[in-house]
Amino acid sequence: xxxxxxxxxxxxxxxxxxxxxxxxxxxxxxxxxxxxxxxxxxxxxxxxxxxxxxxxxxxxxxxxxxxxxxxxxxxxxxxxxxxxxxxxxxxxxxxxxxxxxxxxxxxxxxxxxxxxxxxxxxxxxxxxxxxxxxxxxxxxxxxxxxxxxxxxxxxxxxxxxxxxxxxxxxxxxxxxxxxxxxxxxxxxxxxxxxxxxxxxxxxxxxxxxxxxxxxxxxxxxxxxxxxxxxxxxxxxxxxxxxxxxxxxxxxxxxxxxxxxxxxxxxxxxxxxxxxxxxxxxxxxxxxxxxxxxxxxxxxxxxxxxxxxxxxxxxxxxxxxxxxxxxxxxxxxxxxxxxxxxxxxxxxxxxxxxxxxxxxxxxxxxxxxxxxxxxxxxxxxxxxxxxxxxxxxxxxxxxxxxxxxxxxxxxxxxxxxxxxxxxxxxxxxxxxxxxxx
Amino acid sequence: xxxxxxxxxxxxxxxxxxxxxxxxxxxxxxxxxxxxxxxxxxxxxxxxxxxxxxxxxxxxxxxxxxxxxxxxxxxxxxxxxxxxxxxxxxxxxxxxxxxxxxxxxxxxxxxxxxxxxxxxxxxxxxxxxxxxxxxxxxxxxxxxxxxxxxxxxxxxxxxxxxxxxxxxxxxxxxxxxxxxxxxxxxxxxxxxxxxxxxxxxxxxxxxxxxxxxxxxxxxxxxxxxxxxxxxxxxxxxxxxxxxxxxxxxxxxxxxxxxxxxxxxxxxxxxxxxxxxxxxxxxxxxxxxxxxxxxxxxxx
Numbered sequence: 001x002x003x004x005x006x007x008x009x010x011x012x013x014x015x016x017x018x019x020x021x022x023x024x025x026x027x028x029x030x031x032x033x034x035x036x037x038x039x040x041x042x043x044x045x046x047x048x049x050x051x052x053x054x055x056x057x058x059x060x061x062x063x064x065x066x067x068x069x070x071x072x073x074x075x076x077x078x079x080x081x082x083x084x085x086x087x088x089x090x091x092x093x094x095x096x097x098x099x100x101x102x103x104x105x106x107x108x109x110x111x112x113x114x115x116x117x118x119x120x121x122x123x124x125x126x127x128x129x130x131x132x133x134x135x136x137x138x139x140x141x142x143x144x145x146x147x148x149x150x151x152x153x154x155x156x157x158x159x160x161x162x163x164x165x166x167x168x169x170x171x172x173x174x175x176x177x178x179x180x181x182x183x184x185x186x187x188x189x190x191x192x193x194x195x196x197x198x199x200x201x202x203x204x205x206x207x208x209x210x211x212x213x214x215x216x217x218x219x220x221x222x223x224x225x226x227x228x229x230x231x232x233x234x235x236x237x238x239x240x241x242x243x244x245x246x247x248x249x250x251x252x253x254x255x256x257x258x259x260x261x262x263x264x265x266x267x268x269x270x271x272x273x274x275x276x277x278x279x280x281x282x283x284x285x286x287x288x289x290x291x292x293x294x295x296x297x298x299x300x301x302x303x304x305x306x307x308x309x310x311x312x313x314x315x316x317x318x319x320x321x322x323x324x325x326x327x328x329x330x331x332x333x334x335x336x337x338x339x340x341x342x343x344x345x346x347x348x349x350x351x352x353x354x355x356x357x358x359x360x361x362x363x364x365x366x367x368x369x370x371x372x373x374x375x376x377x378x379x380x381x382x383x384x385x386x387x388x389x390x391x392x393x394x395x396x397x398x399x400x401x402x403x404x405x406x407x408x409x410x411x412x413x414x415x416x417x418x419x420x421x422x423x424x425x426x427x428x429x430x431x432x433x434x435x436x
Numbered sequence: 437x438x439x440x441x442x443x444x445x446x447x448x449x450x451x452x453x454x455x456x457x458x459x460x461x462x463x464x465x466x467x468x469x470x471x472x473x474x475x476x477x478x479x480x481x482x483x484x485x486x487x488x489x490x491x492x493x494x495x496x497x498x499x500x501x502x503x504x505x506x507x508x509x510x511x512x513x514x515x516x517x518x519x520x521x522x523x524x525x526x527x528x529x530x531x532x533x534x535x536x537x538x539x540x541x542x543x544x545x546x547x548x549x550x551x552x553x554x555x556x557x558x559x560x561x562x563x564x565x566x567x568x569x570x571x572x573x574x575x576x577x578x579x580x581x582x583x584x585x586x587x588x589x590x591x592x593x594x595x596x597x598x599x600x601x602x603x604x605x606x607x608x609x610x611x612x613x614x615x616x617x618x619x620x621x622x623x624x625x626x627x628x629x630x631x632x633x634x635x636x637x638x639x640x641x642x643x644x645x646x647x648x649x650x651x652x653x654x655x656x657x658x659x660x661x662x663x664x665x666x667x668x669x670x671x672x673x674x675x676x677x678x679x680x681x682x683x684x685x686x687x688x689x690x691x692x693x694x695x696x697x698x699x700x701x702x703x704x705x706x707x708x709x710x711x712x713x714x715x716x717x718x719x720x721x722x723x724x725x726x727x728x729x730x731x732x733x734x735x
Contacts, residue, residue, distance in 0.1 A: 226534040
């Protein structure tokens with residue numbers, strides 16, 4: 001029987017992996033991930049209005065051109081708002097005729113009795129909200145400097161006044177040392193939760209379709225006349241779980257390749273900024289202690305994820321065995337999808353509602369725990385013991401569901417009538433072990 | 437030898453099979469007959485171990501049927517039980533391996549049977565691309581590829597033309613010669629009659645007639661007399677023991693209750709003119725079946 005289990009598992013896995021669809025989907029996934037990782041470079045590659053050089057001619061009547069230029073450049077860079085070239089002109093009105101043909105903005109910096117300084121902006125088309133804000137903020141910087149100078153303060157006093165106040169932070173709880181919980185949550189969500197969500201969906205769909213196919217073609221009768229329902233059920237569960245593990249590993253590899261491609265293609269200024277940002281992000285992750293927590297919790301995470309994949313595979317297999325066509329299975333799996341969605345949203349809410357008791361309780365509930373417990377643990381809201389208990393509950397629940405699910409499965413796979421379906425299934429649970 | 441002893445099967449409160457007993461010896465072909473819903477498929481399912489009997493026992497060579505003996509059984513379901521997305525070769529490897537065969541043996545046997553059934557060129561084709569008849573051949577090959585000791589065929593001739601029916605029968609006779617027990621059901625009584633030695637007729641799960649075909653026909657006392665010529669048919673109709681007279685273009689078929697009526701009929705026929713045929717024959721299995729089942733057979 002062991003050989004047949006091995007054969008059926010291999011056969012089932014082959015039917016999922018050794019297909020053109022699997023290969024095409026994976027090539028598409030790799031291409032899409034590389035595309036998404038390099039989306040900014042690609043956008044820049046194709047160019048557009050954002051890439052056009054905009055000339056900004058400034059007529060200075062307040063003797064502050066260099067201050068305006070510096071403020072403009074800094075603000076423009078932080079906004080990543082476009083490609084501007086500033087030039088000082090004696091009389092910007094001379095260029096008014098060129099405005100229609102060329103991409104030029106004219107600015108006059110003028111003295112003002114009440115507000116020290118004011119500006120006038122002339123352009124052919126609307127300059128857009130971001131460019132307007134950049135110009136206005138640069139002008140405000142000039143105005144602030146005028147105001148402070150008029151107060152008669154020394155350079156040191158001005159510097160002290162304009163620099164931000166210092167707030168020193170000391171956290172005594174080492175596990176609460178995360179500097180940016182929202183960032184932690186977004187990383188955990190992106191790297192762990194989202195792929196798991198995607199993989200569970202895939203697992204449920206594939207297993208359900210396969211069991212349903214064997215049942216509706218009646219090949220189930222031939223298979224079950226040669227191997228026990230338990231062997232058949234186990235082979236489906238193992239194959240589906242192995243499939244999602246392989247797909248998960250492939251996704252990780254694709255993610256790595258996408259990041260690698262980013263480092264290769266990030267030649268433009270914007271990409272460099274993005275890459276720097278990513279390095280900064282990685283540095284923050286490192287310093288926040290998530291990595292340490294992740295490594296500490298990894299063995300438990302693996303058990304929790306594995307048992308959850310098995311649990312979803314068991315439930316999907318049982319539901320598929322009960323249905324007589326794929327449409328019925330699609331309907332029956334909807335509540336399961338909603339449970340995964342609930343887990344996903346609760347894991348995101350865990351950041352917003354720090355220490356929420358309800359979310360903590362939910363993290364012990366099987367089918368939700370694999371989405372919630374790791375997030376809570378990495379956020380420092382779950383102790384190691386709580387993570388272990390949550391995992392044990394999930395493993396035990398998985399075994400119970402398999403034990404009773406198998407009874408339903410045996411009856412379900414050879415049942416072709418939807419009459420009194422639920423009654424039949426509940427009756428099958430009550431049957432003693434000998435009959436199974 | 438397959439032995440079914442006092443087997444009863446309940447689905448909830450519905451009795452699908454009622455105290456059914458029969459034996460199929462090695463090298464014997466056995467027919468399991470009945471209208472739709474009579475309990476044939478349930479009986480087959482119990483024999484191959486898919487269903488547990490509520491009462492009674494089923495043994496193959498004295499061993500209760502479980503997964504240790506199912507490798508010796510070949511089963512052809514009434515409906516197509518093939519994974520249509522697989523190729524013929526993949527399908528055979530799948531089912532053959534489940535029967536405990538090695539891949540090499542499967543491929544060797546497959547080549548032989550594909551050649552025998554004249555569908556060699558379909559080896560690498562997907563099953564869904566094949567015609568119904570060819571799919572039935574593939575299904576039949578999957579049931580016999582491991583040379584089973586017991587072959588169970590539920591409506592094996594569905595979708596086949598007469599040439600292929602004959603081909604299937606030849607193969608079944610070969611298996612019989614090799615000592616395999618064959619148990620099958622068919623809606624076509626002429627098929628059953630052609631090569632079935634023993635049979636059971638089921639009505640609502642209960643056996644209403646069982647035994648060898650010869651004995652059944654012998655015990656079933658009604659006969660049919662075929663007459664060609666000018667005879668006083670009204671006089672025949674008035675005879676006691678004449679059940680029915682069927683009139684065709686130049687032939688009459690007189691159905692009589694038993695052999696003793698024959699002489700009275702013959703006496704009237706002798707007085708007729710241009711008599712070219714007076715032939716007494718046993719009733720067909722179809723007639724016996726209809727009379728036992730008591731309703732029009734859905735054939």
